[in-house]
Amino acid sequence: MNKTNDIVEQRRKKLEDLKRKNINLFPNDFIVTSTVKDVVNIIENRADSITESASGGFVLAGRMMAINRFGKTAFIRFRDRSGQLQAYIRKDRVGDEAFYLFKQLDIGDFIGIKGGMFKTKTGEWTLLANEIKLVCKAIRPLPEKFHGLKDPEKRYRQRYLDLIMNSNVREIFVKRSKIIQEIRTFLLKRDFLEVETPMMQPIPGGAEATPFKTYHNALGMNLFLRIAPELYLKRLVIGGFEKVFELNRSFRNEGVSTRHNPEFTMLEFYQAYATYNDLMDLTEEMLRSAAINVTGSAVITYQGNSIDLGRKWRRMPLLTAMEEIGGIDPGLLDDRQKLLDFASSKGIPLTQKICQRPLADRLGKIIAKLFDILVEPKLIQPTYITGYPVEISPLSRKSDNDPTLTDRFELFIAGHEIANGFSELNDPDDQKERFLQQTADREAGDEEAHYMDEDYIKALEYGMPPAAGEGIGIDRLAMIFTDSASIREVILFPHMKREKTDTTII
RNA sequence: GGGCCGUUAACUCAGCUGGUAGAGUAUCUGCCUUUUAAGCAGAGAGUCGCGCGUUCGAGCCGCGCACGGCCCA
Helix, strand or coil: CCCCHHHHHHHHHHHHHHHHCCCCCCCCCCCCCCCHHHHHHHHHHCCCCCCEEEEEEEEEEEEEEEEEEECCEEEEEEEECCEEEEEEEEHHHHCHHHHHHHHCCCCCCEEEEEEEEEECCCCCEEEEEEEEEEEECCCCCCCCCCCCCCCHHHHHHCHHHHHHHCHHHHHHHHHHHHHHHHHHHHHHHCCCEECCCCCEECCCCCCCCCCCEEEECCCCEEEEECCCCHHHHHHHHHCCCCEEEEEEEEECCCCCCCCCCCEEEEEEEEEECCCHHHHHHHHHHHHHHHHHHHHCCCEEEECCEEEECCCCCEEEEHHHHHHHCCCCCHHHCCCHHHHHHHHHHCCCCCCCHHHCCCCCCCHHHHHHHHHHHHCHHHCCCCEEEECCEHHHCCCECEECCEEEEECEEEEEECCEEEEEEEEECCCHHHHHHHHHHHHHHHHCCCCCCCCCCHHHHHHHHCCCCCEEEEEEEHHHHHHHHCCCCCHHHCCCCCCCCCCCCCCCCC
């Protein structure tokens, strides 16, 4: 016997009483004509002398969030999608029957109200109810109004309660939605075409990551949830869509953390006849205007750091950053053994996932790992790091002036990797060699190395115009724009382990 | 994978050196026609995450497990 449920039992009893009186607990015939925001706008704009306009015929509905009862009257607060409003219920106005029903209602119930606006003694605009009706009965009680819902586990598992109780959480997700809308509008205005490519792919490509695997019964084949849309988007560039983007989910089968969720949202876009330098300019403009339109300013605060997206963003070659920010003697940067010795002398372990086989991994991987530890956290103001080694950039075009490097950049803000972009490799023979190297790495035990994708090579052989492409992590961007320390704060339903009580699905 | 912290009423939290569990809000009953976390009077509500152990006795100590948070990898 779970006592949760004392309150629930009491409510169910009430519910039965109401049913016996032929009251519909879940009607669907209440017609709403205004939102709270509409009403407040109307009343404030014609405001001045109106202290009582009870004749007004506003019809609203919402969830009751608070009730102050006074015998034959009551003040309530209710909320719809646009905001919260106080209403005043008087027995002598709504009638005995409706008032009796109202007395049976609870916080959390949905109500419909008709009435006009007046100002209370304390000057608050309040809806004076002429009619009040039950629109939906709540059986479970809401969390306490003052402290709200704080337990992070409950907030994530029961996000609907989090959204009901915590207005700042609602605001975060509204902002997230606006960020996405801003980016979409920005690209559409510049003649990019929004497309959708397969999320289930026979060969997962476009990133170094472990995929989720699934099986298609009718086709009798394994499929993988995409780790990136990249190779399909470039097929579209080959097909003549010179400017394309996709803004949707990708999936990576790795641990969860404050920065990782197994499914995450990424923007990828490709532009023919552009270079990685063009994309840096474009990204800067796009994110700057998104910041201004979403947060109201190009200067945002993230975890105590003031981040200025308004000034020109710094651009720095990777090897320079290793030296100047990471404090690594440039003489070490072309010798993997020296770098390994340096790492161990600094107590930096290179044995984990990102660099899983330190003895076998090639120079570029070791540099990348050291960069993650020594440089990335220090890149607080927006910074483009450029010139990544070829061996960790298997889809990027080699630099004309240094074939060991690529025309590639990554963008860092607040110590987070936000974007990765490059001039695309469009030489099919070079691409094939890169894939072969990746295949060799995979056979040597690197589970995240790329698969050979013969079909993509074939596509390249038809000719892809010179192009540049980029991916932007939308969740991380949302974190920064909403000052959220964890990715779970910007994903409505973050993945968690199952609760014991969950039904097991095999 | 490792470390630290957490899990007590519907919610937010107390609970000392081990002695059979407490507050506020919410709920229920009564009073109340302008409240702002309304007020007054009264009442009910707990498998102290789960299991094992130590002990005369465990919310508290030990071991294991589950879930969560943060940090590290």
